[in-house]
Amino acid sequence: MALHLLSGVFVAVILFWSTCAHAATSLNSLALVLNGPDVANYGSTVVFKCSWQADDLVFRILWRIQLAGSSVPLEYTLKNAAQSEPVSLSNAGSDGPLQGEASVDTRNNFSTLTLRNVSFVDGLYTCVVSSVTAEKLTNKSLRVVAPPDQIISRVNLTHNNSSFLTNGSTIGPYLEGTGFEINCFVAWSRPPAKIIWYRKDLQGQLYPMESQSGPQKQQMEASGGWRVSRSMYFRLDSRRLMGNVLICQAENEATSQPVQTAYRLDMLVPPTNISLSSLNGVQLREGLLYQVNCTVWNAKPFATITWTLDREPISRFIVNDTLPGETEGTFSTRSVFTYSANPDDNGKALSCIATQEVLTVQRRGMSNSTILNVVYSPRNVMTSKSHLSLVEWRLPETDTLGGINCTADANPPAQYVWMFKESVIATGPTLVFGRNVTLDDAGDYFCIASNEVGQTNISMQVDVQYRPYCSRCANASDPCLIGAAMEQSQSVTCDMDASPAADLVYMWNVPLNETTTDNALAIPTNLDTSSSSSASINYTVRSSDDYHALACWARNSIGLSEQPCYFRVVPAGPPHPPENCSIITVMSSGFSLKCRPGFDGGHPQKFVMSIWATGQDADNSALSYKISPSTSNKALRSQDAVVMPDVRENVFPEWLEKGLQGGKDYRVKIVSRNEAGNSQPVFLALRTLKPDDSTIGLSTTVVAAIAGSLGGFAFLILLASVAFLCVRRRKKGECKSRRENTYS
Incomplete structure (x- = not known):
């Protein structure tokens, strides 16, 4: 009897699970979505969210973590119940690097896995969801990165002379022309940071220093991070590098902006030049006082100035001061010597000498000298002609006589330049045209006499005379049209330019044969003869034969116009109908x-x-x-x-x-x-x-x-x-x- 009862129960169970299996195959629906980052920064918080949709009851959520380098996965199980408490990752029987918790939200059908203060916990993170009729899983890979940290540099002048630098430190001062090695260290990063050296000039322009840099060196630490370094040899080959900034930049995929440290360059440089002013170009007169300025430019440290006259030291009447130099970080020294002009000093050398004790003997001295002289600018400038009249298309008569000469009294001797319309047309005291002149040659000519002290000029007026030419209506194929009605007197004006213009005589003509282009012209009978020699005439149309061409000529003392002004008389009035x-x-x-x-x-x-x-x-x-x-x-x-x-x-x-x-x-x-x-x-x-x-x-x-x-x-x-x-x-x-x- 008991055996029969057990058999009945077993059959009932079999039928029940068969029925459930059939229902699962026909009604089961379980969908999973796992959201979370692929890459996380070291020390940050990471949250994975596993959401599901199911047709039946979900009763369990399992989080499985397979860390890189570990053969045993970590598992954290949650019951899908309202009273389910979060599971701490550090209390799950593992002494691994995980910190955080796993929790479930029964009402909203999701579970979260929270990793706090993540270390290098790279691996595969899997969410497994079990329902009454099904079980599904989904996973996501996580990779942890760390930005560059703790960048320091070390400068090596020699094997036994080195120093560490912090951000913003100054390198130097070192002598111009010397060099040094600088090494940049990144104490920790993952993946290994890439180090690049840059130089930033005073205008803020960045220049990569790849050719001066050595290969990058890197070593993995026990913590999983990388130690990276890269050295660069830098030579101070120019004073333009003073005040520049050397920058060590490090970056990897964990950085949105490169991490960098910067070091300012300081140098020791000799003066760029030494200048004397106030004497060159100044007339020295006996008994008068002159201030002579000597400036030593762009030195570091600043230079000391001494004076000598004909190699004899001068110690009186001298004032010295120091100014900022033109180059970043340098100084300019100015010395003013008050000199009382003495004729005995004429031709003697006045010298200014600069010294820098900190520099080597070969580079510390620089001097400049000037020879004292009584000088004056050009005066009494004269030309052999004050006014010149020329004729167009003829060679000036002055060319056949050797040209026009310009003279001046000056010490030192004057240099001469002839200018016309703001352009130099001749150098030297003589002006020769060397060709037939044109109208463009008329105007004011200037002879400029100059020396190192100053310059003086004098002008000469040049006129160019020319025969008349037509300034309007000069195209025979497109003459000016004169509209005139029958028996209407129309004024026609001939515009001629000429020089001289006071003696212009006009001639009005009609072509004998309008089909030819020769200059055979006849005076028309219907001109007002009293005005035929003037610029304007009154032309009357008395018949249709009077509608034809007119030509105007003019003559002055230079000659007859080469071409006339052309006109054509046409009937004037409204148009005819179409x-x-x-x-x-x-x-x-x-x-x-x-x-x-x-x-x-x-x-x-x-x-x-x-x-x-x-x-x-x-x-x-x-x-x-x-x-x-x-x-x-x-x-x-x-x-x-x-x-x-x-x-x-x-x-x-x-x-x-x-x-x-x-x-x-x-x-x-x-x-x-x-x-x-x-x-x-x-x-x-x-x-x-x-x-x-x-x-x-x-x-x-x-x-x-x-x-x-x-x-x-x-x-x-x-x-x-x-x-x-x-x-x-x-x-x-x-x-x-x-x-x-x-x-x-």
Whole structure:
């Protein structure tokens, strides 16, 4: 009986687990997400968060940590219960480097693993979640890095002479031309820090010192960090390095900015130069006092100055002081010697000597000397000509006589320079042109005499005379146009430049043969002869033969103008109307129109088109009309409305217009326009195609083009044409209105 009971229980259990397994395969759903960093800084806090979604009950969370270099993983188990307490990593039976805790949030379905003050705990971190029907895991690798720390440097002058430096320390002072080795140490970093040496100049510019640096050395410490060092040999080969900064930079992937230490360079340098001032270029007079300045520049330490006159020491009338040097960290020493001029000292050497006891004997001395002399700047500067008149395209007469000479009294002897228009044209006391002169050679010439004391100059005026030339209308192929009406007297002015200009005589001529380019000219009979020798004439057009070319010549004492000024007399007035205007194509929404330009009236012309919708056929509801100001013209009726006012201006009389209504009557006006006014208008009439017409053809509604007054015969022919159209269309009212507009 008991055996039967146990068998029944066993079968029930088997059936229960079979049922659960079947349910798990059909309903189980468990998803995991593990969030956390891949890389962490040494000493920081790291949090891993393991979140899950499950269809059934999660009852256990296991954190497994496999540290790098360890064969045994660390495991921390949490129950998914509201009363579950955090598990301390250091209390889990392990004496490893882990600090922190593992916890679970039952309500929000996640567990966290918190590592505090992390050391080098690189490894694989795994989260295992178990539910009633499933178990899943996910993992993440962690790598711990450490930025460079404890950077120090050591300077080695010799094997037995070295010193350690801290950030901001000064290296030196060392003599210019010497060198030293400096070694930079990074006590701890992971991964090994990369060390780079830089030099920063006084302007803040950084220069990498790779060529001066040796290879990097590194060694792993027992703690897991790395000790790194790199040396550099630096030579103080120039004083420009004084005040520069040597920088040791160290960085690895744990640093957002390089870690660095900086050391300022200090040097001992001799003076760059010694200068004497106040005597050179100064006239020394007996009994007068002069202050002579001697400056020793850019030395460290500062130099001591002594004076000698003709090798005899001077100890009286001397004042010394020290100033900051031009180079960073250096000093300049200035000494002022008050000298009483004595003729016996003329030609003697006055010397200034600088010494630096700290430097070697070969480098500590520097001197400068000056020879005392009575000097004065150039005076009594004179030229052999004070005013010079030349002729264009001729060699100056002074060139054949040896040129123009400049002289001056000076000690030391003067140097001479000839200048014209701020440019040097000759060096030496003599000016020779050496060529035929042009108009560009006119102006003020300066002879400048100078020596080390000063300079003096004198000017000479040069005039260049030339025969007349035309300053306007000088192009024969593009003469100046003179618009003149019949029987109208028009003033024509000839603009000639010449020197001299007081004796200019003008000649006005007409070409004998305008088809040739020779200079055979005749005086026109219609000139006002009383003014034919002046710059302006009055020209009267008495017939069409008087519309031709004019030429103006001029003469002075130098000669006759090489080319005349060119003019052409043309009829003046408004342009003629455009010709042969016709509608080329008509569409339902517009048309194209083309004319041939008429005579332009002697001025450039443009063409203006206006469009009106006739009052009988215009659809006022669809168009916004305005009454044109020109509707007083009899060619337009008072009920006609402007569609496009006078803004359709073209250089050529051609238009393509769109935007009109289909099946409507329109009237077009074309006008030529120049600066003298408008031409007589030309009127055209047309009817646009109906919208359902698919073809575009030549307009059959063009009635006429009226311009100005028409001859009687043309007028009758036009009347007959209009009558024929009226009979054909059988639209009496329309024909009447068109007749009124067409023959205005």
